[in-house]
Amino acid sequence: xxxxxAITWVEGTSADLVADALALxxxxxxxxxTSWVGDGMLANPEPRKTSAHGSDPRVFPPExxxxxxxxxxxxxxxxxxxxxxxxxxxxxxxxxxxDDTVVPTPQARRAWRTHARATGQTNAVRRSQNVRAxxxxxxxxxxxxxxxxxxxxxxxxxxxxGRIDIDRLTSVLTELYSPWPIxxxxxxxxxxxxxxxxxxxxxxxxxxxxxxxxTVRLLRHEEINEAELDRVRAVYRPMWADxxxxxxxxxxxxxxxxxxxxxxxxxxxxxxIEAVDxxxxxxxxxxxxxxxxxxxxxxxxxxxxR
Numbered sequence: 001x002x003x004x005x006a007i008t009w010v011e012g013t014s015a016d017l018v019a020d021a022l023a024l025x026x027x028x029x030x031x032x033x034t035s036w037v038g039d040g041m042l043a044n045p046e047p048r049k050t051s052a053h054g055s056d057p058r059v060f061p062p063e064x065x066x067x068x069x070x071x072x073x074x075x076x077x078x079x080x081x082x083x084x085x086x087x088x089x090x091x092x093x094x095x096x097x098x099d100d101t102v103v104p105t106p107q108a109r110r111a112w113r114t115h116a117r118a119t120g121q122t123n124a125v126r127r128s129q130n131v132r133a134x135x136x137x138x139x140x141x142x143x144x145x146x147x148x149x150x151x152x153x154x155x156x157x158x159x160x161x162g163r164i165d166i167d168r169l170t171s172v173l174t175e176l177y178s179p180w181p182i183x184x185x186x187x188x189x190x191x192x193x194x195x196x197x198x199x200x201x202x203x204x205x206x207x208x209x210x211x212x213x214x215t216v217r218l219l220r221h222e223e224i225n226e227a228e229l230d231r232v233r234a235v236y237r238p239m240w241a242d243x244x245x246x247x248x249x250x251x252x253x254x255x256x257x258x259x260x261x262x263x264x265x266x267x268x269x270x271x272x273i274e275a276v277d278x279x280x281x282x283x284x285x286x287x288x289x290x291x292x293x294x295x296x297x298x299x300x301x302x303x304x305x306r
Contacts, residue, residue: 009062014045017060017068026072033068039085040111041092042068043104063102067095074268086118087269094272097233097240097279105226112229115276116220124160131155135176138205140191143179151176162217164210166293170203170300177202188305196250196258203297208281210296211289215280224283236282240275 012020014033021028036042045058060068071088092111096103103111135151150172158164178190192199218224251262265271284290 007066009066011048011059011061012065013057013059015057017065020065020069021072024069024072024076026076028072036068038110039089039114040107040109041071041085041089041114043107067092067102086115087272089115089118090272090276091268093276093279094268097236097275105230109222109224109226109229112219112224113222116216119216119220127156127159128152131159138173138193138202139176140179143176147172147175147179158209158213162213164213166206166210166296166300167303169206169210170297170304173202173206174301174304196253196261203294203301206297206300207290207293208284210293211284212280214289214293215284215287218287219280219283224287232283232286233279235286236279239282240278243278 014030017033018028018030033042037044042060043064045060045064048056048059071091074091075088089111092103093108093115096105096108096111131152134155135148139148139151154165154169154172158169174188174190177193178188180189182188190201192201194200247262247264251259265274
């Protein structure tokens with residue numbers, strides 16, 4: 001964790017964490033500490049039996065006590081007032097991804113649940129803005145208002161409900177991506193967008209969007225156990241380290257037109273957002289969801305072509 005390492009942290013009870021917050025000028029309650037445990041912001045406190053007739057209050061290990069303080073400090077110093085919990089939870093997950101000593105996997109599993117729930121809580125205005133940006137990124141300049149509107153409605157419904165109709169999505173996004181009328185007796189002309197690793201088809205976008213939705217749903221309902229999270233993290237770490245080592249060179253691919261793809265975040269929160277998002281993609285791949293959704297998207301394309 002970032003911060004002053006001169007402090008020697010020791011284990012502490014919930015009351016000690018409340019006192020730590022008060023020392024920072026932040027008023028918190030034992031109930032908030034309990035809530036943070038439930039949300040995965042903190043690990044479960046550990047029992048500490050020191051007498052034959054009972055147990056002392058449970059204690060948080062030194063790393064968790066420091067984590068609590070650092071998260072409070074980050075929340076309070078935000079220029080926007082207070083950093084929302086969905087941002088802080090990504091920092092917790094980032095620490096789990098890069099370090100084995102601070103955030104244990106049982107805590108991370110709860111944090112993933114909290115993160116996944118927040119992912120689906122975008123309000124209607126923000127959801128519409130996000131979908132509009134997707135539509136404009138995918139749309140060919142010849143796409144009509146009707147084609148753009150149809151794609152917008154289907155994407156927005158998927159974002160709102162979490163339910164995806166692959167056939168319908170394929171139909172509206174194919175028309176958005178390749179808006180030319182089909183000529184009798186001729187196959188549909190379908191374009192692909194340029195990408196740093198080659199042309200990107202509309203089926204790729206559909207498969208990735210659908211696979212990520214399914215992964216977030218599994219995390220939201222804690223349907224991925226701790227052993228699987230640990231296994232995928234072990235796959236993710238060397239892949240992510242390799243990408244970090246190669247990204248400066250990758251930014252120069254072609255004439256540098258894809259440099260923005262590989263720009264490095266310059267803040268802790270930015271690094272956390274990027275790393276957490278990348279892990280969700282790795283998890284979708286390791287669970288076989290990307291392969292399954294790619295097959296479903298291709299099947300939908302063939303059905304549409306008939």
